[in-house]
Amino acid sequence: MTLHPQAATHLRASAGAQTIAGSTVPEARLATLGYLALQRESVDLPVQHRFIPGPTADLPIRIIRPDGEPGPHPAIVVLHGSGWVACNLDVVDEPARRLAADTGFTVITVNYQKAPEHPFPVPLDDCIATIEWVREHAAELGVEADRIGVVGDSAGGNLAAAATAVLTDRWSAPGGTGSVAERPVAALALLYPALDAVADSGSYREFAEGHGLDAADMAWFWGHYLGPGADDELRRDPRVSPLRAPSLAALPPTYVATAGHDVLRDEGEAYADRLRAAAVPVTAQRFPGMIHGFWWMDAVLDEARTLQLAVAGFFRTQLGDARVEGRDEPR
Numbered sequence: 001m002t003l004h005p006q007a008a009t010h011l012r013a014s015a016g017a018q019t020i021a022g023s024t025v026p027e028a029r030l031a032t033l034g035y036l037a038l039q040r041e042s043v044d045l046p047v048q049h050r051f052i053p054g055p056t057a058d059l060p061i062r063i064i065r066p067d068g069e070p071g072p073h074p075a076i077v078v079l080h081g082s083g084w085v086a087c088n089l090d091v092v093d094e095p096a097r098r099l100a101a102d103t104g105f106t107v108i109t110v111n112y113q114k115a116p117e118h119p120f121p122v123p124l125d126d127c128i129a130t131i132e133w134v135r136e137h138a139a140e141l142g143v144e145a146d147r148i149g150v151v152g153d154s155a156g157g158n159l160a161a162a163a164t165a166v167l168t169d170r171w172s173a174p175g176g177t178g179s180v181a182e183r184p185v186a187a188l189a190l191l192y193p194a195l196d197a198v199a200d201s202g203s204y205r206e207f208a209e210g211h212g213l214d215a216a217d218m219a220w221f222w223g224h225y226l227g228p229g230a231d232d233e234l235r236r237d238p239r240v241s242p243l244r245a246p247s248l249a250a251l252p253p254t255y256v257a258t259a260g261h262d263v264l265r266d267e268g269e270a271y272a273d274r275l276r277a278a279a280v281p282v283t284a285q286r287f288p289g290m291i292h293g294f295w296w297m298d299a300v301l302d303e304a305r306t307l308q309l310a311v312a313g314f315f316r317t318q319l320g321d322a323r324v325e326g327r328d329e330p331r
Contacts, residue, residue, distance in 0.1 A: 001260045003211075004289030006301050010038075011212060011291065021216035025085060025116060025224070032086040038297040043067075043097040052133050055125045057113060062089055063141065064100045064107040071106070071142035074149065074186075074319035077134055078109045079127050079163070081154030081293070083221030085115050092153075095295055095308060099151070102312035105319065106143050108134055112159070116224040123225070124239060127163040135184065147319045149187040151311060153295050154264070155221065157193025161242035161271070164188050164251060172250045187318035189255040189311050191295050192264050193271070195243040197222050197235035201266035211261045213292040218263055243271050253281040255314040257295075257307055260288035283314060 003011075020028050046065040051058040066073060076099060080092035089111045100107040112126035131150060138145035152160030167184035199218060208215040226234055238245035254275055258268040265286070272284035287294070290303050295311075298304035 001288045003261055003291075004301070004303065006303075007261070007289055007291045007294070010297070010300050011210070014212070019214060019217060020083070021214060021220045023220075028083075028220075029086040032082045033091065035087075035091050035293065035296045038300050039094040040299045042094045043101045045097050045100055047097075052110075052130065054113075054129045056118075056122060057126075059113075059126055059130060060089060060111045061130065062093070062096070062109045064097055064109070066100050066104040066106065072138075072144050073142065074103075074105045074147035074315070075134055075138070075141065075143035076100075076103070076105050076107045076149040076151060076315055076319075077131055078107060079112070079150065079152035079156035079159045080109065081152070081156045083217075084120075084123050084155045084158075084225035085221060091296065095298070098298075098308050099312055099315075102309060103315055103319075105149075105315065106141065108141075116227070119227045120225050120234075120240060124159055124162055124166075127159045128166055131163055131167060131185065146182060147186050148184075149189065149315045149319055150185050151189040151191065151315075152193065153191035154293065155194050155225075157190040157268075158195060158240075158242065160188060161190055161193060161195060162239050165238065165242055165245060165248075168250050168252070183252055185252050187253050187255075187315055188251065189257075189314055190268065190271070191257045191307070191311070192259050192262055192292055193242075193256070193268050194218070194221075194264055195271050196241045196267045197226065197230075198232075198241065198244075199263075201263075201270070203266040204263045207261055207263050207265070211263075211291050213263055215263050243267055243274070247278065248274050248280060249278040251275065251278075251280050253318050254283075255311065256282065256284045257310065258284070258286045259290040259292055259294060260286055261290065262292040264292065285310060 048063040110130040164185045256272040258265045275282040
């Protein structure tokens with residue numbers, strides 16, 4: 001596979017930057033805010049800022065309303081990346097607004113608590129609580145409880161897959177409703193997700209350095225999320241490594257996007273293969289010339305917009321209430 005020329009240009013421009021693995025936590029948090037400079041001008045949509053109760057703290061959320069579309073709407077909960085350690089609602093705001101504009105759905109983003117101050121399972125528990133809160137407050141929000149999707153990128157993809165699995169297990173367990181109409185998550189989208197803390201796939205070796213997210217960077221992120229001395233049993237826990245779950249058969253229809261030049265590529269594609277083998281409807285799309293994080297980079301990578309429209313199309317198909325294409329096309 002050939003690196004896309006735009007991705008190659010971006011990597012050359014950032015070649016001298018300090019690596020995540022060589023950074024302190026404050027330095028990494030500041031560095032990842034650099035994604036804001038790689039994004040297009042945001043879509044102007046109505047946004048409500050509020051706090052919701054989480055298991056251990058109140059959580060900031062943003063509720064992004066579709067423009068000029070009467071409700072109730074399907075809803076999409078966005079769980080943002082970056083390594084369970086960095087980033088916030090600002091970094092994911094532009095792609096989240098575009099998702100609302102492209103679908104006509106209500107989009108909710110949450111700033112879950114971050115490691116190392118709040119290691120596993122705190123970020124996961126926050127994300128589970130957010131999805132549950134949206135379901136429980138659907139009428140107040142003007143959304144439909146049986147048409148809720150979840151999307152996560154990178155570490156957010158890990159949290160999206162794990163949270164959906166936990167909620168689905170509760171739904172399908174003895175005493176749960178088991179009704180498709182009451183499935184807790186109706187559709188799931190995972191964008192270059194981190195799904196295996198063992199981190200021994202071929203793409204880890206192939207793209208270990210020089211493609212924006214090094215293997216050492218992922219080891220740094222996993223180390224902060226799981227805490228020092230995390231043993232093999234914890235790394236293989238399905239709540240940590242969704243790829244290692246005993247079964248994926250009860251999961252909702254899923255979209256998996258991978259970047260061709262990314263250490264996480266192989267585990268995302270292995271997850272899609274397991275979904276397919278379990279007869280879960282799955283759409284897997286590799287973006288061959290892309291690098292990790294490109295959903296957030298639509299000012300410098302045209303394929304970012306292609307991915308944004310693909311995610312929107314998936315949710316329109318799975319959650320219904322389809323509408324016309326987004327207000328602008330890929331450049």
